[in-house]
Amino acid sequence: xxxxxxxxxxxxxxxxxxxxxxxxxxxxxxxxxxxxxxxxxxxxxxxxxxxxxxxxxxxxxxxxxxxxxxxxxxxxxxxxxxxxxxxxxxxxxxxxxxxxxxxxxxxxxx
Amino acid sequence: xxxxxxxxxxxxxxxxxxxxxxxxxxxxxxxxxxxxxxxxxxxxxxxxxxxxxxxxxxxxxxxxxxxxxxxxxxxxxxxxxxxxxxxxxxxxxxxxxxxxxxxxxxxxxxxxxxxxxxxxxxxxxxxxxxxxxxxxxxxxxxxxxxxxxxxxxxxxxxxxxxxxxxxxxxxxxxxxxxxxxxxxxxxxxxxxxxxxxxxxxxxxxxxxxxxxxxxxxxxxxxxxxxxxxxxxxxxxxxxxxxxxxxxxxxxxxxxxxxxxxxxxxxxxxxxxxxxxxxxxxxxxxxxxxxxxxxxxxxxxxxxxxxxxxxxxxxxxxxxxxxxxxxxxxxxxxxxxxxxxxxxxxxxxxxxxxxxxxxxxxxxxxxxxxxxxxxxxxxxxxxxxxxxxxxxxxxxxxxxxxxxxxxxxxxxxxxxxxxxxxxxxxxxxxxxxxxxxxxxxxxxxxxxxxxxxxxxxxxxxxxxxxxxxxxxxxxxxxxxxxxxxxxxxxxxxxxxxxxxxxxxxxxxxxxxxxxxxxxxxxxxxxxxxxxxxxxxxxxxxxxxxxxxxxxxxxxxxxxxxxxxxxxxxxxxxxxxxxxxxxxxxxxxxxxxxxxxxxxxxxxxxxxxxxxxxxxxxxxxxxxxxxxxxxxxxxxxxxxxxxxxxxxxxxxxxxxxxxxxxxxxxxxxxxxxxxxxxxxxxxxxxxxxxxxxxxxxxxxxxxxxxxxxxxxxxxxxxxxxxxxxxxxxxxxxxxxxxxxxxxxxxxxxxxxxxxxxxxxxxxxxxxxxxxxxxxxxxxxxxxxxxxxxxxxxxxxxxxxxxxxxxxxxxxxx
Numbered sequence: 001x002x003x004x005x006x007x008x009x010x011x012x013x014x015x016x017x018x019x020x021x022x023x024x025x026x027x028x029x030x031x032x033x034x035x036x037x038x039x040x041x042x043x044x045x046x047x048x049x050x051x052x053x054x055x056x057x058x059x060x061x062x063x064x065x066x067x068x069x070x071x072x073x074x075x076x077x078x079x080x081x082x083x084x085x086x087x088x089x090x091x092x093x094x095x096x097x098x099x100x101x102x103x104x105x106x107x108x109x110x
Numbered sequence: 111x112x113x114x115x116x117x118x119x120x121x122x123x124x125x126x127x128x129x130x131x132x133x134x135x136x137x138x139x140x141x142x143x144x145x146x147x148x149x150x151x152x153x154x155x156x157x158x159x160x161x162x163x164x165x166x167x168x169x170x171x172x173x174x175x176x177x178x179x180x181x182x183x184x185x186x187x188x189x190x191x192x193x194x195x196x197x198x199x200x201x202x203x204x205x206x207x208x209x210x211x212x213x214x215x216x217x218x219x220x221x222x223x224x225x226x227x228x229x230x231x232x233x234x235x236x237x238x239x240x241x242x243x244x245x246x247x248x249x250x251x252x253x254x255x256x257x258x259x260x261x262x263x264x265x266x267x268x269x270x271x272x273x274x275x276x277x278x279x280x281x282x283x284x285x286x287x288x289x290x291x292x293x294x295x296x297x298x299x300x301x302x303x304x305x306x307x308x309x310x311x312x313x314x315x316x317x318x319x320x321x322x323x324x325x326x327x328x329x330x331x332x333x334x335x336x337x338x339x340x341x342x343x344x345x346x347x348x349x350x351x352x353x354x355x356x357x358x359x360x361x362x363x364x365x366x367x368x369x370x371x372x373x374x375x376x377x378x379x380x381x382x383x384x385x386x387x388x389x390x391x392x393x394x395x396x397x398x399x400x401x402x403x404x405x406x407x408x409x410x411x412x413x414x415x416x417x418x419x420x421x422x423x424x425x426x427x428x429x430x431x432x433x434x435x436x437x438x439x440x441x442x443x444x445x446x447x448x449x450x451x452x453x454x455x456x457x458x459x460x461x462x463x464x465x466x467x468x469x470x471x472x473x474x475x476x477x478x479x480x481x482x483x484x485x486x487x488x489x490x491x492x493x494x495x496x497x498x499x500x501x502x503x504x505x506x507x508x509x510x511x512x513x514x515x516x517x518x519x520x521x522x523x524x525x526x527x528x529x530x531x532x533x534x535x536x537x538x539x540x541x542x543x544x545x546x547x548x549x550x551x552x553x554x555x556x557x558x559x560x561x562x563x564x565x566x567x568x569x570x571x572x573x574x575x576x577x578x579x580x581x582x583x584x585x586x587x588x589x590x591x592x593x594x595x596x597x598x599x600x601x602x603x604x605x606x607x608x609x610x611x612x613x614x615x616x617x618x619x620x621x622x623x624x625x626x627x628x629x630x631x632x633x634x635x636x637x638x639x640x641x642x643x644x645x646x647x648x649x650x651x652x653x654x655x656x657x658x659x660x661x662x663x664x665x666x667x668x669x670x671x672x673x674x675x676x677x678x679x680x681x682x683x684x685x686x687x688x689x690x691x692x693x694x695x696x697x698x699x700x701x702x703x704x705x706x707x708x709x710x711x712x713x714x715x716x717x718x719x720x721x722x723x724x725x726x727x728x729x730x731x732x733x734x735x736x737x738x739x740x741x742x743x744x745x746x747x748x749x750x751x752x753x754x755x756x757x758x759x760x761x762x763x764x765x766x767x768x769x770x771x772x773x774x775x776x777x778x779x780x781x782x783x784x785x786x787x788x789x790x791x792x793x794x795x796x797x798x799x800x801x802x803x804x805x806x807x808x809x810x811x812x813x814x815x816x817x818x819x820x821x822x823x824x825x826x827x828x829x830x831x832x833x834x835x836x837x838x839x840x841x842x843x844x845x846x847x848x849x850x851x852x853x854x855x856x857x858x859x860x861x862x863x864x865x866x867x868x869x870x871x872x873x874x875x876x877x878x879x880x881x882x883x884x885x886x887x888x889x890x891x892x893x894x895x896x897x898x899x900x901x902x903x904x905x906x907x908x909x910x911x912x913x914x915x916x917x918x919x920x921x
Contacts, residue, residue, distance in 0.1 A: 006913040015626065015652040018912035029912060050668045050716075053656040055629040062629035064656040064664055069629070097912075104915045 001089065003098035009037065010095070017052035017061070022104040027088060028052035029097060030072055032059050037097055038072035039090040045083040115139040115411070116201045116210040118191050118355065123384030123400040124216035125151030125172055130408030132181040138412060141183045142208045144201070147239060148188035150178060155397055155531075157243045158429070161270030163607015164600070167240065194359035196377055212379055212411060215356055215367060219349035219385035219395075224258070228320030229345075233327035237267045237346045249275045249342055251609070256280075256330045256340040258317055260287040262427060264346035265300075268309050269429040271344075273608045279310040279338055281317060281330065291425045291436040295452075295459055296475040303432050303457065312336075351386045351393055366393045371417040373407040383407045389418065396423055397531045401558075424485045424530050426478070431621065433474075435481035438488040439463065440471030451502045460502055467495045480504035482569065486526040519572040528573060529566045534559040536573060543577045550574065568595075591630035593622050598634065598851040605638050611646045613639065613653070627653075634852035637739070640775060641847050644889035649775075657737035660909075661897045662719055665712065670719060672698075672711040673736035674726050675772065678746045678764035678784075679707030688729030696722050706743030706781065708734055720906035723898035732896035739853070740775045741782070744768040745793065749786035749803065758803035760786035763832055767801075770836055771843060773893040774886070777850035777859065780843065795823045798856040799839055804828075808835040812842055812868070813860040821857055824865055827873045841872040841882040848885075 012018045012031040019042060020027040026042035028051050038059070042052050049065030060078065062069045069078045075087040089100040115131075117124050120143055128151075131139065143150075156170040178185050186203055193202040194215075200207045221236030223229055235242050246267065249255060253275050257268045260282025272278045280287075286297030287304075301311050316333035320343060329339045351366035362368040362376035366388030373381045383403040385394055394400060402418055409416035424437035440463045451460040458476035462469055462484065468491050472484040483505045487494065500507040505521040522528075524537030534557050542556040553559055553570055560567045575582045589595050596604070601620065610616050616635050617626060627635060636653035651659045662670035674689065686709075693701050693711055700712040714722055723733075735742060744767045747753065749760030764784040771782070783794035784801040794800030796816040800823045802809045807830040811823035826842065829835050845868065850859040860868065872879045901909075 011907075011912055013652055013908070018908070021911045021914040021916050023916055026911075047666070048668070050664075053660070053664060053668075053716075055632060055655070056652065057628045057632060058625050060628075065666065067629060 002101040003091065003093075004101045004104060005096050006099050007097055008095055009035065009092060009097055012037070012097070015056045017054075017056060019052050020099065020104065024104075026050075026052075027099070027103060028061075029090065029099070030056055030061060032056055032072070035092060037090050037092060039088040039099055039103065040070070040072060040075055041086045043085075044068055044070075045077075045085060046081070051085065112140045113138065113211040114209060115141045115212045115214065116208050117141065117143045117214045117216060118194075118201065119216035119218055119384070119386075120145035120147070120149075120151045120185075120187070121216055121218045121384055122151070122154055122172075122397060123218075123404050124214060126401050126404035127214060127216070127383060127408050127411075128173075128181070128183065130405055131411060132183075134408065135412055136181065139212070141181070142186060142201075142210075143178070143183050144186045144189060144191050144203060146188070146190045149240070150174070150185060150187060152240070154239070157237075157240070158266035158270050160240075161243050161246055161267065162273045162429075163603050165603075191355060194355055194380075196359055196361075196380070199379065210379075213377075213381070214407065214411075215361075215375070215380060215382040215386060216384045217352040217355055217386045220352050221345065222348040222350050223345055224317065224347060226317055226320050228322050228327070231320055231322040231327045232325050233341060234320060234343045234345065237263055237344050238349075242344075246271055246342065246344065247274060251276055253277070253341040254279075254339050255342045255344065256338050257344045257346060258330070259346035259348075260284065260311070260313070261290065261346065261348075262288060262425065264344070265304065265427065266429060267344050267346050269304065269307065269432070272307055272309050276308065277310075278308070279312060279340075280304075281312045281315045281332070281338070283314070283316060285314055287311070287313075288427070288434075291473075292434065292475075293440055293461060293473050295461070296434060296436070296473045299457055299459055299475045300427075300432060300434060304429075307431070312338075349385060349395055351388065353386060356382065356386070364388050369418075371406075371419070372410040373403055373418060374410065381407045381410065390420060392420060396425070398423060398533055401532050421533075422485075422489050424481065426481075426530070431619065433476055433478045435474040435478035436472065437481070437485045438469070438471035440473050446470070449498075449502045462502055464494065464498075467493050467498075469494055469501075482527055482530070482566070483522060485530070486523070489527070490525070519569065520576045528569050529557075529559040529561075531566075532558040532561060539570060539573050540577050543574060548574075548578060548581065590634060591628055593624040593627050593631050594620065596620060601635070602638055602642075602849075602851075605635075606642055611639065611643045613650065629655075637775060637777065637852050641889075644892055658739065660716070660719065661723075661733055661735075661737060661901060662714070663737045667713075669713045669715055671736070672714050672719070672722055672726075673704065673708055673734040674731035675734040675768075676708040677768050678744055678761050680746075680761065680765065681708075685729055685731055688726060688731060692722050692725050695725065704736070704743075706736075707745050708736075708743065710736070717910050720902045720909050724902045727896070727899050727902065733898040735772065738775065739778050740773065741768070741771040741780050743781055744771075745781070745783035745797070747784075747786045747791040749784075753786055755789060756786035756803070757805050758786060758808065758832075760784040760792065760801075760803050763801065763803075763808075763835065764792075766832070766836060767839060770840060770890075773895060773897075774843065774847070774890060775893065776843065776847050776856075777852050778855045780846075780856065782839070796820065797823065799823075799842060801835060801839070806830065808832070810835060810838050810842075813857040813865075815855060815857045817855075819857070824860070826865070826869065837879065837883055838872055840886045841879045842868065844882040844886040844889075845871050847889075 017028045017030045027039055028042040030038045044063040046068050049063040051061050053064045054061045059072050060069050068081045070085050075085045077083040088103040091098050151173040153170040153172050159165040189203050189205055200209050221238045254277040255271050255275050257264045257280045260280050268278050268280045286294050287300050318333050319331040321329045327343050329337045331337055353363045353367050356367045357363050367382040367386050369382050369387045369389050373383055375382050384400050406416040406418040427434050447464045449462045460474045463471035469487040522536050526536045528536050538557050539559050542553055547553045547556045554561045560570045632653040636650050639647040640649050657663050696718045698711045702710045704710050744764040746761045746764030750756040781797050782799045783792040783797045785792040785794040786803050794802050796814040799812050809828045811825045814823035815821040846856050846859050
């Protein structure tokens with residue numbers, strides 16, 4: 001697994017998210033606490049709502065369109081809703097956010 | 111013929127006597143009720159929640175005027191009784207005599223004031239009645255308060271005060287707090303959590319003298335020379351039965367008025383109940399035995415059999431965040447054994463005291479859910495031999511059941527006491543439920559369970575749940591969301607009462623179950639904090655729905671709509687050109703005129719927002735807040751400028767109102783309109799706030815709706831000048847902002863508080879109106895500005911992706 005630097009953690013608001021554009025679609029990078037990040041696909045499986053615009057709480061995010069809630073650890077929808085978002089390996093090193101290369105590369109998409 | 115009954119004192123015990131009596135035999139007595147306090151019966155043990163701001167006085171009134179009227183009770187409130195003439199069978203009030211056939215003395219108790227030098231200074235008070243409570247609530251944050259007494263009452267006073275005042279010190283003569291109810295370990299945990307709330311605690315401290323200046327208290331001097339400065343000194347060291355009247359009348363009395371098991375005094379026509387009595391050498395301060403006495407006295411008056419017997423008591427402290435429970439006798443002694451459970455990280459401590467295979471005492475701190483089960487074991491003297499190993503884990507662990515909270519309640523025997531205040535056991539509640547009481551209110555009305563201090567409300571609900579199963583509907587006062595048990599109203603009161611000024615403080619102090627809320631509660635808390643503390647609290651964009659965070663409305667495809675403000679619906683060719691240019695430049699697919707008299711650009715890409723705003727800003731256009739729970743639009747007609755019917759300058763007033771109110775956050779969106787004449791072309795009478803101009807001035811009406819509900823506004827008032835109209839609108843908006851539940855439109859709030867209340871606040875009370883306006887202006891000094899311009903300047907980069915690998919690959 002190789003890691004690719006996408007930016008500094010301070011560029012993502014606490015309890016907020018930023019987008020990473022890739023060839024296979026947009027990935028949302030969520031920051032839940034001072035030093036905790038998650039990455040997942042930006043599109044809600046329900047009606048495609050942009051999850052990066054949702055409210056981040058605990059280790060979950062709520063879709064802004066119809067309030068589906070996803071656990072960022074597993075990608076599973078919580079509560080009564082049934083669905084899943086793809087999550088991607090992401091880690092922090094010296095304040096830099098590192099995303100798994102295969103998540104953004106054209107090759108893995110093919 | 112009806113007998114004449116006179117009752118002296120409208121406290122908790124006599125109130126209960128009257129209830130039992132008028133329920134059982136509504137026509138037996140012609141009743142007169144004297145009370146020296148200028149009011150009727152209220153729930154005195156709930157003064158602490160009033161003090162801390164968790165409840166209002168109105169909520170703790172047990173009997174209101176209607177209640178007395180319906181029962182034909184003549185009330186002589188605020189009138190002292192001068193004398194009881196037993197020979198003539200007459201009670202002499204200050205305003206005249208009342209003859210009696212039967213008399214109930216319920217004169218209660220007086221707080222004990224330590225006769226220290228200086229105890230008669232101004233600002234030295236007890237903690238006894240509403241007046242004391244109000245004096246404490248009148249303290250401002252910079253005042254200093256000292257409470258003498260680290261017992262139940264003193265600590266409730268201190269905990270309530272710390273919601274208003276920063277500097278509160280409790281002075282206690284003993285080595286640990288609440289030494290009559292708690293052992294040292296629990297006393298320590300209590301001290302720690304009170305100190306965490308910001309209360310200073312001095313133990314083993316002997317008061318020597320109260321120091322004054324100009325007749326007012328200045329400080330408390332301790333034996334060791336320490337001086338504790340204070341503006342208010344509360345003495346909460348105990349009570350003494352008030353026997354003065356009875357004594358003068360020649361009734362037998364010692365520490366209290368002597369009564370037998372039927373609550374009869376030495377005079378066969380005079381009964382006594384409550385804190386003024388002495389029974390079997392004991393006097394009474396807790397509410398449970400008082401209610402028992404009341405039941406007995408009422409039955410005795412009706413010549414039915416009943417006898418009062420003293421019982422083991424349990425104690426709870428009504429301080430949010432300090433869960434403690436104690437019952438029975440927990441002193442060490444030969445032949446006694448302890449079972450102790452400690453979990454320091456959760457702050458939980460439980461100690462059971464066992465003597466000869468029987469539980470004789472229990473002290474619990476931090477987790478008191480099993481209190482009533484242990485209390486039952488103590489009272490019944492149950493042998494604990496067989497469950498000794500798992501006893502401390504509570505009823506859920508007896509018989510191998512799982513730790514489901516409901517199974518603990520299901521496991522309780524019918525005689526287990528659920529409500530300690532009113533002595534109601536599980537069996538009685540189940541009986542009431544089976545007889546048709548299917549919610550908390552009905553159980554409360556039928557059995558009195560949870561009708562006093564309310565700490566057993568959860569238990570009663572669990573009994574309902576166990577008994578009714580799926581038929582049980584949770585009560586209408588719903589918690590905000592799954593993160594808390596508190597309702598919106600509770601949280602608003604607590605934020606104000608405890609001066610919680612950050613989200614962290616709310617999560618911590620109000621025991622949120624999630625680290626930082628969820629998408630339901632966090633926007634509400636964010637709103638409440640900024641509405642109550644506009645200067646101290648900073649709006650948190652991450653707690654806002656995307657529309658309010660990005661100052662644009664998200665559409666179903668993830669694009670946004672952009673609506674520039676058009677003050678009062680007035681625009682210019684330059685503005686229209688700028689809008690047209692922006693629509694071209696950013697490929698806006700849809701341009702639409704809105705119902706609020708402005709233009710909506712729909713389908714703008716998220717990344718383009720700062721740029722399109724910047725372009726619109728250059729033409730003088732600012733955010734229209736078409737996305738906000740705040741002021742949206744002020745719709746107007748053309749008024750006197752062009753219309754042949756116009757009576758006033760409605761357009762001008764609309765623009766002024768919009769310039770005054772824009773940027774203001776409110777519980778839900780706020781739409782206004784100003785019509786120039788009663789033909790009402792601006793449709794002002796279905797807006798949240800509408801102004802209709804007439805020849806003689808401006809009619810202001812509020813609470814309209816034209817959405818999911820359609821409602822006509824109700825008239826608030828008519829004023830003669832524009833300035834006054836603007837003032838009234840500001841004041842109403844502020845009152846709505848301070849009191850409304852998040853996501854309640856103005857008409858819903860109005861439905862809750864009532865038009866009379868709003869009129870009293872903003873029409874009749876000019877001083878209050880001015881204060882509301884001042885608070886509105888203060889908040890607007892922060893929020894009356896264009897968020898678009900700010901985001902263009904400071905946050906533009908956050909609208910773009912943090913990284914874009916599609917570009918890289920293309921290179």
